[in-house]
Amino acid sequence: MIQAQGMLEEGRKTFRYETFGDEAFWGDTLKLHQAIAGAANGGVGAGVPPMTALAVGLKVDSDALPPAVVAAIKAGQVSLTDPASTLALLKLNAVLGVTGKFDAAGTLVGMGIQCALCHSTVDDSFAPGIGHRLDGWANRDLNVGAIVSLAPNLAPVATLLGVDETTLKAVLASWGPGKFDAAVFLDGKAFQTDGKTSAAVLIPPAFGLAGVNLHTYTGWGSMTYWNAFVANLEMHGKGTFYEPRLGAVGGDGGAYFPIAVKSGAMNARTDTDLVTPKLANLQLYQLAIPAPTPPAGSFDAAAATRGQAVFAGAGKCATCHVPPLFTEPGYNSHAPAEIGIDDFQASRSPDRRYRTTPLKGLFSHAKGGFYHDGRYATLEAVVDHYDTFGTLGLTPAQKSDLVQYLKSL
Secondary structure (H helix, E strand, O other), rough: HHHHHHHHHHHHHHHHHHHOOOOOHHHOOOOOOHHHHHHHHHOOOOOOOOHHHHHHOOOOEEEHHHHHHHHHOOOOOOOOHHHHHHHHHHHHHOOOOHHHHHHOOOOOOEEEEEEEEHHEEEEOEEEEEEEEEEEEEOOOOOOHHHHHHOOOHHHHHHHHOOHHHHHHHHHHHHHHOOOOOOHHHHHHOOEEOOOEEOOEOOOOOOOOOOOOOOOOOOOOOOHHHHHHHHHHHOOOOOEEEHHHHHOOOOOOOOEEOOOHHHHHOOOOEEOOOOOHHHHHHHHHHHHOOOOOOOOOOOHHHHHHHHHHHHHHHHOOOOOOOOOOOOOOOOOOOHHHHHHHOOOOOOHOOOOOEEEEEOOOHHHHOOOOOOOOOOEEEOOOHHHHHHHHHOOOOOOOHHHHHHHHHHOOO
């Protein structure tokens, strides 16, 4: 027990604060820290004040703020339009998922990011965007594309994707709040088959995954697999990642993941490995994050009880979303035709399938819609889809009760 507790605590630190050495990419290469600081603070441009940072979905940990700072904010003595205030928050390590590197003179000279950037938010208990941490929650306010677009040097990313910087910025702008496209850095497909709809997917939650096999929308692998994938290939940390499936070739002789082949992502290795030693503790902590409980009054309890019967019976939901995991024990994935949707996102993964998403804590990531790309704005729309696709013949009352049950999970 003592050993497990120690691993949990180390995993929490990794989740919240570990950059895996990715400052070399976000700071040294892209120079994003310069855009954050602004010319008045040793950087470039106008800088990013707290008001702008909050507007693009960055969150502030109120527990990291000293009492004097809290009092000053409440008294209106902290400017929310001055980039210097953002630097002060970074010095306090109060911005979720972002670490600033400062020199002896207090100048921001680098920055890195952590898991918590996308997979944590706050409870807004202090103010919108400021509050106590909620680890594992999907930050559906975070506009990753807008943040990356601020970087003074986007040339390395544009070169990797084989596009000019204007095109790259258009792609980043297409993501919008709460979405990120990890696969574009593997296959180069920035838009869906219509050429207009972004290929980005919703940032998923990272809670309630204990006992669940595949942990991503399209079933790439387990929690520890995806942590290694993201830390090395997306965060650009220093580590080791081996994935031979990224070298797959189609029947026409073309690579399924040409950008991954170009970048050497199939066998990514650096001289110093800062990722691999952290994976075990990080996995343990993430698997220990429970799904949140729906707020009191957020659903009709009596209707939810009736809906549970629909879930297990006429709705056939429990066939795949097996309680209490609410996904299949074992290989929890399905071909697109089995769930009645297109194969675009599935075709961007090695197995060409969609994972059966666990359902606990649905209320916490309803913003942006449901399914991998938010195609269904509401749970009602999800239920309607399965009722039609599965020819279930559910009555309006059964559908309504089923929705209440889903809200109760």
